[in-house]
Amino acid sequence: MLLLTPEDMALPAMSMFVASLRSALWGSRDGPITLDVESLDLGWARGPTYTQALRTWYLAKYRERRPDALLAFRTDTIQLALELRQELWPDIPLVVLSEDGQLWEHQPRPERVAGLWLRYDLRATVELALRLLPDTRRLAFVNGSSPWEQAQQAQLVRELQPLLSQRGLEFIDLTNLPLAEMLARAKALPDDTAVLTYTFMTDPSGRPFVGREIARMFLAACNRPSFALHDTVMGLGFVGGALVSYEAVGEQLGLLTTRVLGGAREEFLEPLKPTSSDEPLTVDARALRRWNIPRERVPAKVRLVFDEPTLWERYRWWLLAALTLSGLQALVVGGLVVERRRRMRAQAELAERQRLEKLAEQESRRTLDQLAHMGRVAALGELAASLAHELNQPLAAILSNAQAARRLLEAPHAELGEVREALGDIISDDKRAGEVIHRMRALLKREEPRHELHSLNDLVCDVARLLANDMHLRGANLRLSLAPVLPGVLGDGIQLQQVVLNLLINGMDAMAQLPEGQRELRVHTASPGPGQVELSVQDSGRGIEPSRLARIFEPFYSTKDHGLGMGLSISRSIIEAHGGRLEAQSPPGQGALLRCVLPSVDMESAHDTSPRHHLPRGR
Amino acid sequence: MTHPPATIFLVDDDESVLRGLGRLLRAAGHVTKPFASPDLFLAQLSGDTPGCAVLDLRMPGLNGLELQQSMASKGCHLPVIFITGHGDVPASVRAMKAGAVDFLLKPFDEQHLLAAIEQALRKDAEARTGRAQTAALHARYSTLTPREREVCALVAQGLTNKEVALRLGTTEKTIKVHRGRVIEKLDVDSVAELVRFVDRLGQG
Numbered sequence: 001m002l003l004l005t006p007e008d009m010a011l012p013a014m015s016m017f018v019a020s021l022r023s024a025l026w027g028s029r030d031g032p033i034t035l036d037v038e039s040l041d042l043g044w045a046r047g048p049t050y051t052q053a054l055r056t057w058y059l060a061k062y063r064e065r066r067p068d069a070l071l072a073f074r075t076d077t078i079q080l081a082l083e084l085r086q087e088l089w090p091d092i093p094l095v096v097l098s099e100d101g102q103l104w105e106h107q108p109r110p111e112r113v114a115g116l117w118l119r120y121d122l123r124a125t126v127e128l129a130l131r132l133l134p135d136t137r138r139l140a141f142v143n144g145s146s147p148w149e150q151a152q153q154a155q156l157v158r159e160l161q162p163l164l165s166q167r168g169l170e171f172i173d174l175t176n177l178p179l180a181e182m183l184a185r186a187k188a189l190p191d192d193t194a195v196l197t198y199t200f201m202t203d204p205s206g207r208p209f210v211g212r213e214i215a216r217m218f219l220a221a222c223n224r225p226s227f228a229l230h231d232t233v234m235g236l237g238f239v240g241g242a243l244v245s246y247e248a249v250g251e252q253l254g255l256l257t258t259r260v261l262g263g264a265r266e267e268f269l270e271p272l273k274p275t276s277s278d279e280p281l282t283v284d285a286r287a288l289r290r291w292n293i294p295r296e297r298v299p300a301k302v303r304l305v306f307d308e309p310t311l312w313e314r315y316r317w318w319l320l321a322a323l324t325l326s327g328l329q330a331l332v333v334g335g336l337v338v339e340r341r342r343r344m345r346a347q348a349e350l351a352e353r354q355r356l357e358k359l360a361e362q363e364s365r366r367t368l369d370q371l372a373h374m375g376r377v378a379a380l381g382e383l384a385a386s387l388a389h390e391l392n393q394p395l396a397a398i399l400s401n402a403q404a405a406r407r408l409l410e411a412p413h414a415e416l417g418e419v420r421e422a423l424g425d426i427i428s429d430d431k432r433a434g435e436v437i438h439r440m441r442a443l444l445k446r447e448e449p450r451h452e453l454h455s456l457n458d459l460v461c462d463v464a465r466l467l468a469n470d471m472h473l474r475g476a477n478l479r480l481s482l483a484p485v486l487p488g489v490l491g492d493g494i495q496l497q498q499v500v501l502n503l504l505i506n507g508m509d510a511m512a513q514l515p516e517g518q519r520e521l522r523v524h525t526a527s528p529g530p531g532q533v534e535l536s537v538q539d540s541g542r543g544i545e546p547s548r549l550a551r552i553f554e555p556f557y558s559t560k561d562h563g564l565g566m567g568l569s570i571s572r573s574i575i576e577a578h579g580g581r582l583e584a585q586s587p588p589g590q591g592a593l594l595r596c597v598l599p600s601v602d603m604e605s606a607h608d609t610s611p612r613h614h615l616p617r618g619r
Numbered sequence: 620m621t622h623p624p625a626t627i628f629l630v631d632d633d634e635s636v637l638r639g640l641g642r643l644l645r646a647a648g649h650v651t652k653p654f655a656s657p658d659l660f661l662a663q664l665s666g667d668t669p670g671c672a673v674l675d676l677r678m679p680g681l682n683g684l685e686l687q688q689s690m691a692s693k694g695c696h697l698p699v700i701f702i703t704g705h706g707d708v709p710a711s712v713r714a715m716k717a718g719a720v721d722f723l724l725k726p727f728d729e730q731h732l733l734a735a736i737e738q739a740l741r742k743d744a745e746a747r748t749g750r751a752q753t754a755a756l757h758a759r760y761s762t763l764t765p766r767e768r769e770v771c772a773l774v775a776q777g778l779t780n781k782e783v784a785l786r787l788g789t790t791e792k793t794i795k796v797h798r799g800r801v802i803e804k805l806d807v808d809s810v811a812e813l814v815r816f817v818d819r820l821g822q823g
Binding site: 388389390391392393394395396397398399400401403404405407408411418421422425428429432472473 | 632633635636638639640642643645646647677702703704724725726727728729
């Protein structure tokens with residue numbers, strides 16, 4: 001079998017076509033088949049002289065090897081093949097593949113010719129372009145300058161025309177241009193242009209080009225998406241089109257040839273049947289990406305080629321797995337980081353809270369100290385009259401004695417004994433005044449709370465001395481019953497004295513309305529249990545109403561007319577700060593009883609200053 | 620000095636003060652009698668000793684002001700000087716209204732105390748003189764008959780003998796006799812003096 005092709009067999013379309021044809025022939029026949037292929041190089045040469053030379057060359061070549069069938073591809077080749085068959089092998093069948101569906105309308109149908117119509121579906125290709133690029137307003141058309149191409153040109157434009165007018169597209173003619181100009185123009189196409197390339201075998205200079213290479217150059221230059229008609233150029237960068245598959249065409253031609261050789265005479269009567277393609281439309285996925293054409297625009301039933309999965313698509317599962325893993329790792333790491341942060345924050349918060357609690361404790365302690373001081377000032381304010389009196393008494397005595405002594409000494413016969421007595425009185429009165437001042441100052445002092453060992457009995461006695469004058473003036477009788485042996489108390493002596501002072505003053509106030517002689521204040525110390533000391537103060541007043549009993553420790557709650565209501569509140573705070581408790585009772589028929597219980601330490605361990613109670617050490 | 624020497628009664632519950640005061644006043648030449656409590660002082664009060672009382676204002680049991688009232692109710696007219704280690708205004712005002720001679724804040728200077736005591740003793744002496752004179756007037760007046768007292772009162776009101784006679788329903792002559800007796804008994808020189816006498820009698 002002899003196949004005549006118009007172009008270089010090296011052209012991909014040709015080689016593919018031939019290979020496919022050959023395998024189709026082999027597959028449908030028993031035994032080997034020889035398929036000779038002759039390239040007529042019609043892009044280069046034509047004319048009677050060339051035809052004559054070919055005739056001579058083929059006669060010499062195939063004299064001894066007469067083909068069973070002659071196959072010809074493309075209109076110009078078909079014409080030449082008809083002439084050669086006429087002269088060389090007039091009785092063998094000719095099977096043609098023509099790109100011109102109306103081939104036999106232009107000329108009388110020869111004998112023993114079967115054929116296929118290689119149909120380039122420009123319309124479908126342009127419609128695809130419009131689908132993918134809806135904003136297209138211009139269509140640029142590329143075609144070469146070879147005689148065959150120029151012969152096709154009119155028909156191609158005719159085919160495009162209805163579509164152009166129907167869609168209102170402007171036609172940009174990029175046909176029959178020198179290569180350089182064509183490329184230059186391709187570089188500067190308007191934005192709303194789509195390009196349709198047919199072929200570019202030669203430019204007006206007649207230089208033959210290899211389609212694929214030209215296509216590469218063109219595509220590199222062209223600034224707009226370009227559509228093609230040949231599947232062989234797909235992959236170079238064309239967006240797609242209604243592609244002719246030379247493989248399929250070769251196969252179909254092989255089958256037709258087999259039928260013809262098998263004696264299917266009716267094939268000779270058939271008009272040119274268009275070659276069918278299973279995939280009428282093809283789109284290059286990479287080109288879609290390049291031109292940012294959304295995939296949604298790709299019509300259904302379009303074959304996506306080079307749908308080169310992106311890295312993502314190809315390794316999707318790996319990536320997903322990797323991402324999942326790394327995500328999980330990130331989560332774990334993140335979780336750990338967060339956890340660590342939380343932990344650190346929690347630790348920081350804990351430390352901060354502890355610091356704040358300590359601060360608050362110190363602050364509340366300081367507040368208590370301040371309050372306690374204020375309370376002492378207030379208590380002393382209440383005592384001011386009595387204290388002034390108590391100070392002024394010795395001062396008055398001193399002054400009187402001193403002036404008396406002076407007078408005695410001025411007398412002619414000084415009674416020195418009397419003078420000596422006066423001086424003795426002065427000295428003792430001075431000491432007495434000093435003690436009053438010392439006790440007062442101690443209570444008024446604002447020094448840091450101390451943490452010392454005290455005897456509760458001593459504290460009570462100190463306060464009793466301070467209040468003695470006031471008691472005396474108020475006509476209250478103080479009855480002390482102190483435990484002969486009593487463990488010590490750790491804490492701040494001044495504040496503890498203040499509590500005693502408050503309790504005694506309250507007791508006296510409670511008895512103010514009683515007739516004289518009935519005002520009795522009983523102060524009692526004891527050790528109610530191991531590790532405890534107790535102080536109780538009971539007055540002989542009317543007691544506290546049950547409804548008020550619960551409230552007397554509230555700040556600013558006072559049962560007195562001029563009471564500030566801080567004394568008991570502060571006292572309870574002081575006792576609690578010393579790890580003890582202060583309670584009030586009102587036994588029926590008796591006055592109020594205030595009981596204060598404190599933790600104790602043995603007096604022997606006076607030098608043991610380890611803090612066993614919640615008392616701040618000296619700061 | 621026909622009357623017994625004045626005595627300074629000291630009442631203070633502070634023994635040291637009491638001793639110092641006593642020492643000072645004795646050194647200044649006064650006679651003192653110290654008492655450590657108001658009750659002791661009241662218990663030994665004898666009717667009419669010349670002198671004055673120095674009382675501590677703030678004392679348990681009976682304060683100075685109450686003591687002053689107790690003294691007055693017992694017919695004791697001793698002038699009072701208050702001393703106090705803590706003088707508040709209301710107490711001092713009450714004390715002065717009650718007729719205290721002075722109100723001294725401890726510690727007080729001897730000058731103030733001695734001046735107050737001088738004043739108190741003077742006041743006591745005057746009061747004592749006044750009380751003696753009034754007593755004498757009362758004694759003379761008590762010698763008048765009821766009729767003479769009537770005539771005395773009307774004459775002191777400035778009525779003439781004639782008017783007095785008309786008022787009492789008797790003769791002018793009778794009134795003249797009564798009037799003479801009254802002037803004689805009361806030991807006055809004139810009607811004007813008689814009027815003063817009756818005035819002082821009314822006051823006393």
